Amino acid sequence: MNPLLVRPIRLLAVVALCVLATTAFSKKQAKQATPAAAKAPATPVNPNFVKAIGNPSAPITMEVFGDFQCPACRGFFEATTKQVIDDYVIPGKVYLVHRDFPLEMHPFARQAAQLANAAAEFGKFEDMERALYDHQDEWSTRGNIDQVVGGAFSAAEFKKFQAFETQHISEINASIERDRALGMQRNVNQTPTVYITTKGKTEALPGGGVDYKLLKSYLDYLLRQ
Amino acid sequence: MATTAIPSEASSRSCAWPGVLLAVGRIVLGSIFIIAAYTKLHFDGAWHFGDYHFFFAMAIDSYKMLPTSMVQWMARFLPWGELGLGLLLISGYGLRWSGLAATALMAVFIYAMTHAYILKLEIMCGCFGNNEKVGPLTLIRDSSLLVLALAVTIGAFVLENRRDTAPS
Numbered sequence: 001m002n003p004l005l006v007r008p009i010r011l012l013a014v015v016a017l018c019v020l021a022t023t024a025f026s027k028k029q030a031k032q033a034t035p036a037a038a039k040a041p042a043t044p045v046n047p048n049f050v051k052a053i054g055n056p057s058a059p060i061t062m063e064v065f066g067d068f069q070c071p072a073c074r075g076f077f078e079a080t081t082k083q084v085i086d087d088y089v090i091p092g093k094v095y096l097v098h099r100d101f102p103l104e105m106h107p108f109a110r111q112a113a114q115l116a117n118a119a120a121e122f123g124k125f126e127d128m129e130r131a132l133y134d135h136q137d138e139w140s141t142r143g144n145i146d147q148v149v150g151g152a153f154s155a156a157e158f159k160k161f162q163a164f165e166t167q168h169i170s171e172i173n174a175s176i177e178r179d180r181a182l183g184m185q186r187n188v189n190q191t192p193t194v195y196i197t198t199k200g201k202t203e204a205l206p207g208g209g210v211d212y213k214l215l216k217s218y219l220d221y222l223l224r225q
Numbered sequence: 226m227a228t229t230a231i232p233s234e235a236s237s238r239s240c241a242w243p244g245v246l247l248a249v250g251r252i253v254l255g256s257i258f259i260i261a262a263y264t265k266l267h268f269d270g271a272w273h274f275g276d277y278h279f280f281f282a283m284a285i286d287s288y289k290m291l292p293t294s295m296v297q298w299m300a301r302f303l304p305w306g307e308l309g310l311g312l313l314l315i316s317g318y319g320l321r322w323s324g325l326a327a328t329a330l331m332a333v334f335i336y337a338m339t340h341a342y343i344l345k346l347e348i349m350c351g352c353f354g355n356n357e358k359v360g361p362l363t364l365i366r367d368s369s370l371l372v373l374a375l376a377v378t379i380g381a382f383v384l385e386n387r388r389d390t391a392p393s
Contacts, residue, residue: 208287210286211293214286218276
């Protein structure tokens with residue numbers, strides 16, 4: 001070998017080794033960091049307000065534009081969403097995403113959405129969604145959400161949600177507005193409106209909620225594809 | 226000679242009018258049925274031959290009038306029925322019966338929409354795709370189509386009757 005080339009080759013080899021070692025080390029670090037990151041943080045530092053249930057890499061993503069004070073949304077949640085969670089979300093077939101779309105006609109819908117966003121930051125979105133819909137009749141007339149829904153959580157836990165909501169209200173409102181803007185962009189004109197995304201293709205289902213049996217046949221069809 | 230020719234020409238011209246009107250009516254009605262079928266099979270920028278019935282079934286089901294099995298059956302066949310009916314109306318073949326079928330179908334649609342409207346169901350019409358809510362406008366539009374279908378049917382029966390009774 002030409003002695004003039006030996007030095008640069010050695011240098012290149014050293015650099016390549018360094019790059020490989022750094023990559024391997026950072027991957028190991030990332031692997032170690034994942035379980036900790038997956039845990040719900042005690043006090044979220046960078047809130048992202050992900051109101052979702054299930055595995056993000058599921059083959060189907062189901063987005064529901066909903067309003068916690070809307071009776072049709074409650075009907076859809078009780079009759080369809082709960083079954084979708086049991087049959088598709090828990091087995092990892094569907095990733096269920098809630099999008100806030102509080103309607104002007106419902107005076108307490110935004111307040112409920114704010115609380116749900118705060119709970120989401122502590123990994124409690126699913127429980128909060130259930131509590132809000134299950135007790136909708138009790139809070140939707142007087143707006144006493146905290147009083148009614150608080151009973152579904154421990155006092156300490158609910159205090160954390162409330163404190164977080166107070167501290168991050170502007171970020172929470174911005175998150176709600178982002179969801180609303182997405183809905184407007186997609187011409188959502190009623191709640192609940194459901195979007196199904198699979199293989200990069202998004203389809204809107206007829207607005208106003210969908211019967212579980214019909215939705216199930218559609219989801220099964222998509223999963224067979 | 227001229228005095229006898231003019232009234233006969235005029236009467237033959239006036240006799241042609243109902244036929245022309247009927248032809249226009251059936252072509253308009255037939256085209257609307259074809260458009261209705263098209264919007265159920267082609268939406269969101271693509272043909273949905275494999276899955277159109279899921280979306281349409283959800284739209285029919287939102288009227289809360291039929292059991293799920295019947296909803297699924299209707300969703301599968303109705304768009305093709307509308308397409309066939311539209312083609313029959315445009316061709317004019319068996320017009321009395323296709324007119325009757327169109328009238329009956331429109332009457333069923335209006336009954337379902339009125340039922341939903343009275344019950345204040347906030348649902349999509351499903352008439353021309355899934356993008357318009359049931360409301361006064363959809364009711365007026367479909368009622369106009371019912372009147373047109375009825376006119377075509379009556380016209381088809383009257384003309385057929387005239388043809389049968391006309392001296393050869």
